[in-house]
Amino acid sequence: MSAQEQTDPHRWRVFNATKRAPGGPPPQLPEPPPWRRFRGSPDQPPPPDDEEAALRRLGLGDATPQLDADEIDTINAALLLRRPLLITGPPGVGKSTLAYLISRELGLGRVLEWNIVSRTTLRDGLYTHDAIGRAQSIAAWQAGLRDAEAPANAGGAADETPQGPVSVKDEVLNRQRPPSLGEFVTLGALGTALLPYDRPRVLLIDELDKSDIDLPNDLLHVLENGSYEIPELVRDAADTARVHISDPGRHAVVSGGRVECHEFPIVVITSNGEREFPAAFRRRCLPLEMRTPSREQLLAIVEGHLRARPQAAEELVDLFVQRVQAGGTHSLDQLLNAAQLTTVGAFQVDGDGRKLVEMLLRDLAKGR
Template identity: 50%
Template sequence: MTSAAESTAWWIYRGHGLPPEGDAEIPELPAPPSWRTFDGGPPLPIPPVSDTEFLRRIGVPSPIAAKQASVREILTVNAALYLRRPILVTGNPGTGKSSLAYRIARELALGPVLRWSISSRTISRDGLWEYDAIGRVQAAAAEENAGAGDFVRLGPLGTALLPYERPRVLLIDELDKSDIHLPNDLLAVFEDGEYEIQPLSRIAATQPDVTVFTHDRGGRATVREGHVRCRSFPVVVVTSNGERDFPPAFLRRCLRLEMPQPDLEQLVGMVAAHFREVPQRGQDLIREFLTISEREGGLANDQLLNAMHLATSNAYQQDENWELLRNTLWQRLIVSGMD
């Protein structure tokens, strides 16, 4: 019979979201399948990470505060790491879908998360690159000494596909808000792990190497002959609030994960990550939140954090109006057609 330790020995991601203690503790990633192997290069180092974004998104890293992920989450993420496939994360608003990307990045030391927020007007090229043609014309008219790369900026998807030594984490947030064609437009990029920047391809004969801006703050990278090809396919986390279905071809290429409403233990861990101490009033508030969330059809985690901040800080002294204020903060997000 296989022991518990043996059954989890293949896990790279364990769901605690704690950063490695040192270089020796950084998890080694498995080799990809032959059909998900790419040869972009030369290899680039992972950019340095600032703790500010992680603290804002998932709180202070500590064993007590770490959210205990479900076995399904851990299995799905590890399968995606081994297979180099995107993860489609669905669930109600505020259940921690986007937080998954930050836990993966911090736990596996994969650098800053590249976030691509989707709207109804987003097209695939928005995530790959943008070219400031007007700026280049103005620079030429003013006889400014600027190269073509000064007017090209890679988007979050385009940056994630640069040939990094280790995969970057890309969060494609709320894809269900997109135009109906965007999921299918992403398929070729997900399969091929590469893309072309046409303005640079046109000048490749005279300027084969062009340094462009990336999506990272202050980031620059050199693009050769107008093409970008990844070396290690990024960890792609796609979130959806379930507002619409996706094409079968897109779903076939993703591993799917449904985020349930968090339970008491998970909420306590989330609150502890943002508040150094959770007083008795805070614990009572979490229980009230759970009760109302179940009754009203699902509240968002940040609604609890908002109430917790007011209830446990000196900004607001609780009085007879507390329940009215709490109900204002905890207005339900899912409204039935009967209302």
């Protein structure tokens, strides 16, 4: 071991929870393990930035989620091994914020979000096919052909070319091709993340524990192989299709109906711990449990989001911490809402506003 490595045991990290964007060229990840290398090509253009979404999640200050050295090491291990990160913890402690933290520090652009509900299926995350829209578009195209043929059938003559007569229908076909299948296919957040990129995309799969019981198992094949097929495009006669993707206004070309990544995406999966996941799913993820931030961290988060520290911030944070320590279920959003009110006019926490503050900081586990 070199002297530099002995003095800096964390030199292997690529992520340090700094909350700062790279000042120069973004850091590069080391080569993936041989069993996590993929062959997707050609690479897509770099994704766009979405600084507004990052500001909503991270605020303007330097406060970060409560991450100790071991937790930062776990995140780096997931990055280097190209494995999903499974984050558990109570609601509102900043689990989903971590995806934005990683994206900003590594300069990876817009975070792709897949929000899970009880009806969500794997296909929802991969792609959607607007079959009804395509049928309507084809019907309109066919109606246009019939309208163009009507004058010819009424006695119109066909035009002459050096190769022979050209019918009105042929002219319409040359000018207006039938709508392509790809126009009605849109890749979801997971499907877009698995497109080939030179640098990995960041994918947030939020609240997976709210899904149908089969979804974690359905994800296994895709997360292991870094690829998937779109059956509608596989059956299509065209070799390639230009499809919509989850980035606004952007498209991608899919060959043979199959998508395979080049760099495996950075997958951040959050869970509120409402249920256990299958062992086969858990062994493919690296686990990370997040805790409620400390008092100092909470004050910094309030200051970062409100761009100032309200006069009543310490009192509100102390009240919030007391309620969390008493075993209640609380979210950081509640604290930020209460702190925001103290910046409006003459609102006083200890005055007439006390009842409203009590309501904002209520125990979420009690159902009201």
